[in-house]
Amino acid sequence: MTEDKLLTGARLKDMVKAGYRCLTDNKEAVNTLNVFPVPDGDTGTNMCLTVAAAVREMDKVTSSGLGEVVKALALGSLMGARGNSGVILSQLFRGLSRSLQDRRTASPLQFAWAMQEGVETAYKAVMKPAEGTILTVAREAARASLAAAKKGADLEGVLSAALERGREVLDKTPEMLAVLKQAGVVDAGGAGLVFLLEGAVQGLSGALVVPGEREEAPLLRGEPEAGPAVQAGDGAAEPSEPDIVFAYDTQLLVRGAGLEVDRIRSQLEPLGDSLLVVGERTLVKVHVHTNEPDRVLAVCLAHGDLLEASVENMREQRDARRHSRVAVAGAAGAASGGAASEEGRTSQFVAPADPGPSADSARLGVVVVSTGDGLEAVFRNLGADIIVSGGQTMNPSTEDLLAGVESLPAEEVLLLPNNGNILMAAEQTRELTSKTVHVVPTRSIPQGIAAMVSFNRSLDGAENAVKMKRALARVKSGEVTYAVRDSKYNDIEIHEGDFIGLLDRDIVTVGSDPLTVLAGLVGRMADAETEIVTVFYGAEVTEEEAAQIESRLSAKAPGHEIEVHRGGQPVYRYLVSVE
CATH class of the missing domain: 3.30.1180 (Hypothetical Protein Tm841; Chain: A;domain 3)
Incomplete structure (x- = not known):
């Protein structure tokens, strides 16, 4: 096959840059696809910032080889990933890179297989994938591209097939996810991906589409339906609590040489569900719900050293969520010595004169995400060493969180995202540092404060993480x-x-x-x-x-x-x- 029919590094750059322009043109349209009519829609912004970071990294590559460019695409999107949608997008690029990083060029069929690997990588990154999200759109688009490639389609045909199928599936997402149907919108992450594909097709074909002349996608779908209001996640389902079949939530890292991810996964599959096994040949992350955590640990130990192993009883956690209402914030208020006023208590939490890493942070550090001077003062007074500015509509990137972790002298760090849309970026940070990072899954500012009230600097990170997670059930x-x-x-x-x-x-x-x-x-x-x-x-x-x-x-x-x-x-x- 002649080179003009192959995917090269230069063509990939053109595709991603054109996709970025198309996504940017439609950023606000994607932002409005919120299942609630509130001003916190940020999926379009997060995806744009993620791709922008990838473009900057690709521009540093002077080689025309596909492998170098696709590795830059993966690295840039990984470090720049913001929000759950951005993290999932970075995982799509990561899988694409794994398949193509050793090639100077790729045929249409090789490119289609790489898209398929991107989808598989992204699915592995989400603990509970839900239908009707960006993952569904990506999966079906990749399948269509592979079918087209097997029939002999060229690169433009492969991408066009992905775009056409992506649009079809996006339009059906409200039928797959009840919250979308209730709100009268399609999935925001899926819409962003379709715009990215649309631009990529234009970049490959050389077509120039003037913003505003593009056919409008059916993003808003008529009148929303009445029904229970539940926030849709970017790929992760949050249904009502089902019966728990496998009681123990087991997580750990395996460190070794020549680790075989597929082999570890196949050995663990019979032991439970919600299995996640991802990583490289030197470090693998394992998550599984099981009734036999001892066997899970034994299987992993046979492959290498175990790090950060944790086993939590989910039935106990469920009962705590249902019944535990123990007050914890009052003790922190009393300790801070604030006085009540006729209008209610004045702020009892005052930022230190020199707000930076504390003297005790050499052993254990705390990084939290927050915005607003009053909230930042609260977190500092409760023991936070680093405040990463961000929150709803301003999700920090993986690189921002990593910078906060790396700025501390401590080799063990607690990381509180304080927003459900920052959790995946926080988890991704763990893979990028040699430090031991404990992500406390705080989904709101009140949860973050409750967690920090239970913080005890004399305990190690793992012990604090357990205490903090328990505190979340109380607020x-x-x-x-x-x-x-x-x-x-x-x-x-x-x-x-x-x-x-x-x-x-x-x-x-x-x-x-x-x-x-x-x-x-x-x-x-x-x-x-x-x-x-x-x-x-x-x-x-x-x-x-x-x-x-x-x-x-x-x-x-x-x-x-x-x-x-x-x-x-x-x-x-x-x-x-x-x-």
């Missing part, structure tokens, strides 16, 4: 923000500009007055087993409004201690913790 997380479009959820009519109260990412209150919505939200969160209500108000809240918070909440949470702090966070007018 309910709520937010108040505003609607960016008309919508309907659970028979609740929502109009653009309304204030919305969310309890653990479920819409429970809507209204025109933020304090009334806040009070309604707290009324849903507080019960006979809770004791403390903590409110962090955002940057847009005036002191006059903040002064009314305690009195407005007292009737909704009788017998509760009510604390009010300035968080200074964007996007969310109020963040609420009930323990």
Whole structure:
């Protein structure tokens, strides 16, 4: 086959750059594909920033060889990955790279097989893949490309087949994932991938499409349906809790020489479900739900040294989530010596004069993700050494998190992402450092604060991680923000500009007055087993409004201690913790 029919490094650069331009042109359209009508949609932004990092890395390559360019694509996207959608995209590129990194050129069939390996790598990175997400779109697009290649299609034909099938599957995602159908949108990550493929086809063919002249994709799909409001994840399902068949969540790293990932996986498959075995020949990460953790450890030990092994009883965790409502934040407030005022407690957490790594961080460091000067002061006072700026709509990249970890002298680090959309990037950080990183799966700021309250510098990282994870079951997380479009959820009519109260990412209150919505939200969160209500108000809240918070909440949470702090966070007018 002549070189003009092959995929070269230069052609791959053209494809990715054109894909990036197309994705950038449609970034805001992707951002609006939020299952909730709130201003925190950031999938388009995250995917754009991830691809931008890949483009920068590819531009450093002067060789025309495909292998060098595709390795740069994988490295750039890995380090620049933001949000779950960006991490999944980086894994698609990572698998593509593994298949092509030793080639100067690739045939259409070799390229199609590489796309297939990209999908397999991305699926392995997600613990509970869900249908109707970017993973589904990627899988079906790759299958279509492979079918076209086997029939003799050229590179443009292979990519065009992937694009056509990707569009078809994207349009069907609301039928696969109930939350999308309820919201009247297609999957945001899948839409971003389709735009990336569309641009790649243009880059390969040399076509120039003027922004605005492109046929609009059917992103918004009519009126949303009423139903339970559940936030859709980027590839990961979060259903109601099923019966637990395999009780022990077992995770570990295996270090050795010449490790065989496929062999380890095949030996572990009979021992449980939710199996994840990923890595390289010197380091492999294992995750499995099993009833025989001893056998899992024995299998892995036969291949190499075991690192960071943890076994957790998921039945016990489930029971804790259902029944445990132990208050922990009050002790931290008392220790900080804050005084109550007539308007509620003033901020009890003051940032150190020299906010940087603490003297004790040489042994164990703590990195947290947060934004807002008030919240950052809270985390520093509770023991955080490094604050990585970020949160909803501002997800830090894997490289940002890695920089925070590497900036500490400690060889053992606790990492708190404090946002469900940053969890995958945090987990990815563990693969890129020689330090021992314990990712505490905090999905909200209130969870992050509860975890830090339980932090004990005298314990090691593994012991602290266990304590922190247990603390997460004790806190309910709520937010108040505003609607960016008309919508309907659970028979609740929502109009653009309304204030919305969310309890653990479920819409429970809507209204025109933020304090009334806040009070309604707290009324849903507080019960006979809770004791403390903590409110962090955002940057847009005036002191006059903040002064009314305690009195407005007292009737909704009788017998509760009510604390009010300035968080200074964007996007969310109020963040609420009930323990």
